[in-house]
Amino acid sequence: MTDAQANTNEEFAIQLINMNKWYGDFHVLKDINLNVKEGERIVICGPSGSGKSTVIRCINHLEEHQKGQILVHGEEITGDVKQLERLRTDVGMCFQHFNLFPHLSILDNLTLAPIWVKKVPKAEAEATAMKYLERVKIPDQALKFPGQLSGGQQQRVAIARSLCMDPKIMLFDEPTSALDPEMISEVLDVMIELANEGGMTMLCVTHEMGFAKKVADRVIFMDAGQIIEENIPEEFFNNPQSERTQLFLSQIIDH
């Protein structure tokens, strides 16, 4: 604990220190320790139920951890409402099922948080929204509703929606898992572009190993609520150390 606290450092975007979480009696996360540097891009993978989504959902406090510490930009997450609202403007998140707001047009989806949380004037928020829609290559869909878009388009809108808040950290929770195969690449392309621009800290839970190889600074493998292995992609894929990692990699790459 003292060691970890000594490591507390402003240059880390995210620090998880001995984080534990239980669902009732079920121990989902066990002593998670992870330091993410500013601007670092990390891919978290692992079998389903390994707790990888739970880890990133704890970072913006969609889930509560019961033990240990989470620090975002050196500030410990306490669950205080005001702190959370401030934190979440800095930490964007994309979900597996996009979670766009179906009653609002694409443009309104993008401007909602800037207008109501950051108090950005409407015209300015719309200009920013259009800028990001262009970046994800669907400015022509701005006035449609989410229900009228394909899954791939919806996920790109969801990414643009997060970017509109100008976050310093982006969390991706299996962004391509709910997509039809032919739409995965359009979303990955956007994410790769985002990663290559640099400057933004990215944590991505995904099974897309190609994406991990291309952009990740580190790959983390989780199983049964623990971090099993952590390495740079090249080493991770070519020279996995633990048996479980080897098994996992053989299973997803053979298919």
Added chain:
Amino acid sequence: MFVTDKILPELPAPQNTKGIVHWLKVNLFSGPVNTILTLFGLFLLYKIVPPAVQWVITDATWVAETRDTCRGEGKGACWAYIINRFDQVMYGFYPADERWRPNVAGIFLVLLAIPLFIEKTPKKAWLAGFILVIYPIIAYFLIRGGSFGLVPVDTNKWGGLMLTLIISFAGIVTALPLGVILALGRRSTMPIVKSFSIIFIEFWRGVPLITVLFMASVMLPLFLPEGTDFDKLARAMIGITLFQAAYIAEVVRGGLQAIPKGQYEAASAMGLSYWKSMALVILPQALTLVIPGLVNTFIALFKDTTLVLIIGLFDVLAVVEKVLSADAAWLGFHTEGLVFSAFVFWIFCFAMSRYSMSLERKLDTGHKR
């Protein structure tokens, strides 16, 4: 192996699946049983509709000085009975000289509401807010009087359709927000808020409205300090509002439960506070989903206003049933009175129903999967 590079053209649907004859064949005469049922249905309509139309319209008496004009062989309904006393049907015992005041209030409301139905009106939310919050206050002072040089008109003189509309409007306008708050409260994680909401909802849902009205008018004064005169209409309205709020709360809660967890998560992940995510993300969707249930409750509320009769307030049904029928010069037109009140209620309920359907269509953004 099979390969083709020819794209097949789109062809029109076969002829025999369209047209009125085909429709009749499929829907009314698709087999011997259906044919018999169709013919029997037509026979029933023939037996019921023409006599009803005769009684209501063609044989009806519209103008009459005395009841004798209405009576006689082959005479239908005596609408003159209602028409002669129409003012009372509309206003109850509201003084004749002051009836311009509810009229002005009514016309004002209609004028305010019209822009809401026009697509291009700017700032609709503000206008709606004005109608829901400011307008009732203005209307109250106008109809009640006692200030701004207006003669006071005691609420127990209010009556007729005017009273029905006032109670319903005030009831809907106050019960909806209260119901929404209760629904949110019942889903709250705060134990006190949650148990208060549950107790409140279950209490009001478990008590018949008649009991509520009796308690409001008979029992409540017993608990109030001696000499406090708490307006009877206000008591009835509070009773109806709290009663219906409990129902609305459960309808809204159904809607809240239907919203996927991801919507709540996405809203809070963007930094929206609880109230902002509710107001901007969750409630617009939840309320749209439960429009049918809400309108159901509103219609029930509208019709339940007739129960104020039992505490001595005269709504439109009570005027027709108790006041008009007590007139010795016009005895024996009970049926007309009932048919008329049924018609009045049906018009309003049907209008609400149609409006809710158009609202549903308008708010459907095609997200149902």
